Amino acid sequence: GHLIRATSMFEELCLKSFPPLLYWWFINNFLDPHAWFEARSKFTLSAAVWSGVGHVIGLGDRHSENILVDTTTGDCVHVDFDCIFDKGLNLPRPEVVPFRLTQNMVDVFGPTGTEGMYSGGLKTAMTTLRDNRDTLLSVLEPFLKDPVIDWKRHRAQQNNEAKNKTSNTNNAPSGSKHHEIVEAKRSIKVIDERLKGVYNLRNPNHRKIRRKDGTNSVDQHDEMSHILPLSVEGQVNKMIQEATSSENLLQ
Structure with missing residues (x-):
């Protein structure tokens, strides 16, 4: 009940009071249509790569001062890697998202949102990481x-x-x-x-996490999903669902 009320307040008050603006920064900073499209594409793909790498190594403390934008190319650039190896899971208010993917970021991706270029880039990143597991x-x-x-x-x-x-x-x-x-x-x-595709197996907060399936958010009660390895597509879909869930973002 409390989470439902908090989610409603988050969506009705916070999101509507502070609408996404990063999209407009790209339009105002890259006036030429071709330059704007290139910058938006670079931001989308670089954000996807950072999402995959960040999840694998447990990178936390991702806020607006640690996620930057290259003003000349549009690339997403992360800094400050002190909160690494899932340190964020042990904070007083644990971070329950696999990576930072707010409405402000998704708005930049364009009409396809997290689908299309972003999800494709994330799948490529995860495939590369998984194929080079021993090296990493x-x-x-x-x-x-x-x-x-x-x-x-x-x-x-x-x-x-x-x-x-x-x-x-x-x-x-x-x-x-x-x-x-x-x-x-x-x-x-x-x-x-x-x-290997095992997702959130050792996340101590996995019972707090919500996954967005279409219009509904559901609890992760299926313990097998934390044991059996997922395909790259399944792993990516699950990460995106949890990263964009309002219930997780408000926590």
Whole structure:
């Protein structure tokens, strides 16, 4: 009931009070029709590639200061990669979208919206990532031994604090290191599963996620969808449905 009311307020108040404007920026910035079409196409395709890569590596904290637009070409450019490897899932208000795909962005894509060029680009990106799974994992695995492993330290500290309350042992440093290694391996495993087509298997918030099927939004009660690998088309469709669901965006 609460989510339904919140969704209604989001769609009736927020979206209508702040209509998409990025589309008009492209028209005003690229006055020549050919230049405008090229810029819009580049934005659409680059956004699709970033969506696929961002989902696979668990890139979060995507807001208007971290998603930029190249004013000369129209390309979508992401910056600030501190919130990576699903760190956003452990925030006080967890991020429940696979990537950022707001109404403002979709409006730029043109009449076809998320279909056509965007979905085609996302399918190509996911196909390329999945076909090169071993190469990508070999690049990411060194993170296991790199200081950048601190992206999971806050959870390790929480676990250690809980243990220290019930134990007087002096093994907190080694315990913290152990948890960092466990979390790093877990994150690599999640990436591996996503590259195989397994979707949201380890997302602790998957019961909060809604998927938009046509005009309806439905709960993801089918546990098999979190275990069985999907085709590239199925994976892409599911990601887009969840990324554009009003119930997810308002959270």
